[in-house]
Amino acid sequence: MKPNPLSNIVKDQKSGKNTGLYSICSANRFVIEASILQAIKDNSTLCIEATSNQVDQFGGYTGMKPADFAAFVTNMAKELGFPAKKLILGGDHLGPNTWRNENSGSAMQKARVLMAAYVKAGFSKLHLDASMKCSDDSGEAPAPRVAAERAAELCAAAEAAWDKSADTLPAYIVGTEVPPPGGAALGHGKIHITCAAGVAETVKEIQNAFKRKGLQSAWDRVQAVVVQPGVEFGDSSVDTYVPENAAGLKTFIENQPNIIFEAHSTDYQPGSALKELVRDHFAVLKVGPWLTFAFREALFSLEKIEAELFPGKSVKLSELENTLESVMLKNTSYWKNYYNGTESEVADKRKYSYSDRCRYYWHLPELELAISLLLNNLSGVKIPLPLIERYLPAQADNVKMGSLSSGPRPLIHAKIMEVTSLYSKACGFSR
Numbered sequence: 001m002k003p004n005p006l007s008n009i010v011k012d013q014k015s016g017k018n019t020g021l022y023s024i025c026s027a028n029r030f031v032i033e034a035s036i037l038q039a040i041k042d043n044s045t046l047c048i049e050a051t052s053n054q055v056d057q058f059g060g061y062t063g064m065k066p067a068d069f070a071a072f073v074t075n076m077a078k079e080l081g082f083p084a085k086k087l088i089l090g091g092d093h094l095g096p097n098t099w100r101n102e103n104s105g106s107a108m109q110k111a112r113v114l115m116a117a118y119v120k121a122g123f124s125k126l127h128l129d130a131s132m133k134c135s136d137d138s139g140e141a142p143a144p145r146v147a148a149e150r151a152a153e154l155c156a157a158a159e160a161a162w163d164k165s166a167d168t169l170p171a172y173i174v175g176t177e178v179p180p181p182g183g184a185a186l187g188h189g190k191i192h193i194t195c196a197a198g199v200a201e202t203v204k205e206i207q208n209a210f211k212r213k214g215l216q217s218a219w220d221r222v223q224a225v226v227v228q229p230g231v232e233f234g235d236s237s238v239d240t241y242v243p244e245n246a247a248g249l250k251t252f253i254e255n256q257p258n259i260i261f262e263a264h265s266t267d268y269q270p271g272s273a274l275k276e277l278v279r280d281h282f283a284v285l286k287v288g289p290w291l292t293f294a295f296r297e298a299l300f301s302l303e304k305i306e307a308e309l310f311p312g313k314s315v316k317l318s319e320l321e322n323t324l325e326s327v328m329l330k331n332t333s334y335w336k337n338y339y340n341g342t343e344s345e346v347a348d349k350r351k352y353s354y355s356d357r358c359r360y361y362w363h364l365p366e367l368e369l370a371i372s373l374l375l376n377n378l379s380g381v382k383i384p385l386p387l388i389e390r391y392l393p394a395q396a397d398n399v400k401m402g403s404l405s406s407g408p409r410p411l412i413h414a415k416i417m418e419v420t421s422l423y424s425k426a427c428g429f430s431r
Contacts (some may be wrong), residue, residue: 002167002168002169003168003169004088004124004125004168004169004170004171004221004223005021005045005088005168006021006088006125006171006223006224006284007171007221007223009021009223009260009283009284010223010224010258010259010260010283013260013281013283014257014258017428018275018278018279018428019278019283019427019428020277020278020282020283020284020285020426020427020428021045021047021088021283021284021285021427022047022284022285022286022287022420022423022424022426022427023047023048023049023090023092023125023284023285023286023287024046024047024048024049024287024288024291024420025049025051025092025286025287025288026048026288026291026292026359027050027054027055027062027064027069027072027363028291028292028295028359028362028363029076030295030409030412030413030416031291031292031295031416032048032072032073032076033076033080033413034291034412034413034414034416034417034420035048035291035416035420036076036077036080036082037080037413037417038417038420038421038424039082039086039429040080040081040082041430042424042429042430044086044424044427044429044430045086045087045088046082046086046087046088047088047089047090047125048073048087048088048089048090049089049090049091049092049125049286050064050066050069050089050090050091050092050118050123051091051092051093051288052091052092052093052094052095052097052098052114052129053093053097053098054069055068055069056098056114056117057110057113057114057117060098061360062363063363065117065121066091066117066118066120066121066123067117067120067121069089069121070089070121070122070123073087073089074087085167088124088125089121089122089123089124089125090123090124090125090126090127091115091118091123091125091126091127092127092129092286093127093129094111094114094115094118094126094127094128094129094154095111095114095128095129095130095131095132095150095151095154096108096110096111096130096132096134096150097129097132098110098114099111099134100132100133100134100135101134101135102134102135103134103135103136104134104135104136104137104142104150107134108130108134108150108153111130111150111153111154111157112153112154112157113157115154115157115158115161116157116158116160116161117161118158119158119161119162119170120161120163122166123170124166124168124169124170124171125170125171125173126158126170126171126172126173127172127173127174127226127262128151128154128155128158128172128173128174129151129175129176129226130142130147130148130150130151130153130154130176131147131175131176131177141176144176144201144202144205145205145209147176147205148202148205148206148208148209149209149212151174151206151209152206152209152210152212152213152215153213155172155210155213155215155218156213156215158170158172158218159215159218169221170221171221171222171223172218172221172222172223173222173223173224173225173226173262173284174202174203174206174222174224174225174226175199175202175224175225175226175227175262176202176226177192177194177198177199177202177226177227177228191228191230191232191239192228193228193229193230193245193246193249194227194228194229194249195248196248196249196251196252199225199227199249199252200252202225203225203256203259206222207219207222210222220258222258222259223258223259223260224259224260224261224262224283224284225259225261225262226261226262226263226264227249227261227262227263227282228264229241229245229246229249229261229263229277229280229282230242230245230246231263231265231266231269231273231277232265233265233267233268233289233354233355234354234355235339235349235353235354235355236353236354237354238268238269238354240269240270240273241269241273241274241276241277243276243280246280246282249261249280250280250281253281254281260281260282260283260284261281261282261283261284262282262283262284262286263277263282263284263285263286264286265286266285266286266287267287267288267289267290267293267354268290268354271422271425271426274422274423274425274426275425275426277426278426278427278428283427285423285426285427287419287423289354289355289356289359290354290356290419291416291419291420292356292358292359292362293354293356293359294415294416294418294419295359295362295412295415295416296351296356296358296359297415298392298411298412298415298416299320299371299374299412300320300321300351301391301392301415302374302378302391302392302408302411302412303318303320303321303374304391305378305383305387305388305391306318306374306377306378308387309377309378309381309383309387310377315377316373317373317377318370318371318373318374318377319370320367320370320371320374321351323366323367323370324350324351324358324361324367324370325347325350325351326366327361327364327366327367328350328358328361331361334357334360334361335349335350335357335358335360338355338357339353339357374408375408375409378407378408379407379408379409382406383406383407383408383411385399385400385406388406388411392411392414392415394414394415394418395411395414395415398414
């Protein structure tokens with residue numbers, strides 16, 4: 001049986017190599033396609049993760065169960081010619097998050113079923129996240145020992161569900177200082193950086209909990225711990241990585257023989273900061289909203305091109321931006337508690353916020369229809385290069401050089417790959 005590919009990143013890091021792994025946290029078809037194309041270009045491993053609120057045993061907000069998501073991704077990879085052996089499927093925030101309003105007994109029972117479903121579907125990178133408070137927990141979060149015991153319960157469920165004839169050993173990610181799935185509400189405020197003593201205590205508590213449950217062999221496959229290194233983003237601001245602020249964390253992890261750091265919320269970091277994160281052993285870089293932000297930018301640009309090409313409305317236009325606004329106003333649940341300000345400011349945030357809450361709506365039928373209409377309209381004509389130059393200037397350069405088609409789908413993929421290429425370089429997959 002092969003070790004999990006994540007273990008190679010750990011070995012490289014411990015031998016002094018500045019290599020890492022970026023993890024795509026998205027269920028968006030265009031984002032996943034672009035990520036696969038990036039990995040094909042780099043001949044690299046690709047990690048794609050589903051989050052517990054996206055995909056669960058009941059369908060999540062995407063309507064997909066773990067087996068559905070696995071098939072969704074692997075079929076795309078097959079269609080694009082990407083080898084299955086280079087694909088890692090990950091599960092993010094696997095735990096009681098979705099059921100945190102229930103008591104811990106009920107929430108954890110469902111979380112164990114969730115974990116088993118992910119494992120049986122072939123997910124091999126598993127984030128054990130029991131950091132959230134359930135209805136019968138006192139305080140703002142469960143006590144560290146309680147969270148550790150729950151993480152061990154989740155691991156036991158995964159080990160019991162794991163098919164011992166599978167090709168790859170499951171790898172575990174632990175850690176309680178994680179941003180909430182979906183992003184923080186109403187701005188992230190002053191950023192908190194994990195202290196080295198705190199992460200040392202977390203690792204000790206979870207390791208002891210594993211031992212109490214007879215999970216020592218599973219502990220040997222704990223590859224990373226999630227911490228906050230000082231990177232975060234709000235609606236219109238980004239906290240970039242400052243290496244000096246995380247010096248204590250760097251020293252701590254250098255003394256751990258088999259564990260590296262995983263960094264969440266690395267979206268919108270400059271390429272230089274991403275490289276510094278990998279250098280300092282935050283070697284697993286999670287990215288999600290930045291990718292759908294780029295997707296939305298591409299769609300809005302293409303809609304402007306559509307309006308220029310069909311000024312007399314000789315064809316039915318997509319009305320994509322208006323449709324997005326209409327859908328978000330009809331269903332406010334994914335943004336209402338996250339955006340504040342004047343009516344005008346909130347309207348801008350619905351479209352342009354870095355937290356990109358509109359990503360929760362693209363799979364809805366009205367927007368799928370608008371996207372399909374936009375792509376059909378632009379696929380039926382040759383988009384003039386000057387229009388691409390005006391609305392997608394970076395992509396226009398590649399069209400000029402003949403390395404990129406001027407069709408709408410390639411343009412969308414190329415826009416998203418502006419982001420994935422930064423992560424590829426930071427992780428040492430490309431230059």
